Amino acid sequence: MIRLLLAAGIALIVSLFGTKFLIFWLTKHRIGQPIHEDVPRGHTTKAGTPTMGGIAIVSGGLIGYLGSNLYRGTESNLGYTRTGLYVMLAIAGAGVVGLADDWIKVANERNLGLNSRAKMLGLLAVAVAVAWALASRTNVALTINFTRGTLPGWELPKLAWVAWAVVLITGSANAVNLTDGLDGLAAGSASFGFSAYVVVGFWTFRYPEIYQVTDALDVAVVAAAMLGACVGFLWWNAAPAQIFMGDTGSLAIGAGLACLALATNTQLLLPIVGALFVIETLSVILQVASFKATGRRVFRMAPIHHHFEMAGWPETTVIIRMWLLTGICTALGIGLFYADFLGTGATG
Template sequence: MIAILVSSALAFLVAVLATSYLIKFLRAYKIGQQIREDGPKRHVSKAGTPTMGGIVILLGVLVGYLGAHANLGIPISSGGLLVLFAALGAGLVGFLDDFIKIRKARSLGLTKSAKILGQIIVAGLFAFGAHFWAHVPSSIDFVRFSGFAFHVPVWAWIVFATLVVIGSSNAVNLTDGLDGLAAGSAIFAFGCLTIIGYWQFRHESVYHVSSAIDIGIITVAMCGALAGFLWWNAAPAKIFMGDTGSLAIGAALGATTLIMGLDLWLAILAGLFVIVTLSVVIQVISFRVFHRRVFRMAPLHHHFELIGWPETTVIVRFWMMAGIFTAIALGLFYADFLSIGNLIKQ
């Protein structure tokens, strides 16, 4: 518990302080966000806002994680290192994307093929390591050992895990379109994972997730870092996280649930991110097949902006949705735990 508190506090302080200095640095060198031309007109005023704030989020997580381990006697686990690898690797892909946008002064960075290739490499290496180094079973579970699982060949699980990390990474990236939306929504998810990580640690004989407490330290560090970044990112944002942050956050979210055996449960925890992603899929399919748009603009949050909702209204209501999905996911996890307890007693 002390390690969890230390990790959160260190990550928050690092993110709050480092973001302030990063804003000054980026402004001094006139490094700012390029706004997509087809986006909502009110976003034009955000052009030039410092970006790549995901750098301080990752820095906060690293400092929080390492600080919590210092002199506390908690071993660093393979699962924890793999989650950090997924976050840092995806963050690097996002950083290259952000850097090209700034360098060439356009709203598009890496080509789609280059971006997805980078994500496949990072996610694939994570998936391979998760099974062969962290010894994650090759089964697709709702909650590990709940009885609701699909046992698949190793190669199929690696493919599945790769797709989960890529999908969650891009889902958060799509949600990162309004000031503080992605950061605030992700805090709910990582806060829930922190509780579950500690719970799995206390009931290791049931879940057999040896790295649960180590991953809990990472997820609470992510909460602290996101909260510290949100201090500056809340509307009106003084800095954006960029793809550096959104891809890293999403990859960490997917990687964490895979290590913890919460594969299918992720779809409920990340319900808001799933809905936003589906809005893009629906819009694309509808336009290409029927030549009609379902939404005024995708992702979904831009649709609500265009029908007249103020930006802060969209953000707060989406945060509420994220909180509701988190509560449902936590309730289902606990209900599953009770059912496991009954099976053990029998």
């Protein structure tokens, strides 16, 4: 428990002050976010807002995770593990891909960074490396599960599991990236997701005979570090945002959530906890498919948060309501996880 608190606390402080420094440095050097023309009219005033704030999120998460092991009490044998390190590697690797995309945008002063093929190849490289490492060098179960290793416990050959993991990591990274369109929306929603995996990881650690997840505590520490980092960043990113996370933050967050699900054998729980990210992605898929097939749009604008803006909702209203939706879905996911635990006959 001390490691969890240390990870979250250190990450929060690093992210909080690191983000403030980024705002100062980026503003001084006039490095700001170009705004795409195809956005609601109110977003044009945000042009020039400092971006790449995801650097503070990734740095805060990494330092919080590494700093958590400063405490060596009764948990002295529960330090860094390969699983935890590989999850952090995925977060950092996806963050680097996002950083390259953000830097090209600000350097060229237009909202076009890496082309879609280059960005996807970068994400695939990170996802394949981490998925293969998890499958080959840790004891992560090569199964697809909801809340534990036997539910449903669909076992896959190593290559099939790696392919499944790659789809989950890249899909989750892109889903968070699509959600990052309003001040604080992605950071606030991700905070709920990481808090869920703090609970899942710690509970799994407490009951190894039920969940059979190795390195569960270290995985929970990663989640706690990312939770603290997101909250620290949100202090400055809440509407009206003084800085944007950019692809640096959104890709790192999405990859991190996916890897936490893989490491805790709860891949099918992730779409419930991260339901907002799923909805945002589906809205884009439906919009594109409908327009190509019929020439008509389903929504006024996609992703769906822009649809509500175009319908007249103030930006803060959209953000808060989507946070509420995310909170409800997170509570539902944790409730289902605990209900399954009670079904095993164990007592908390």
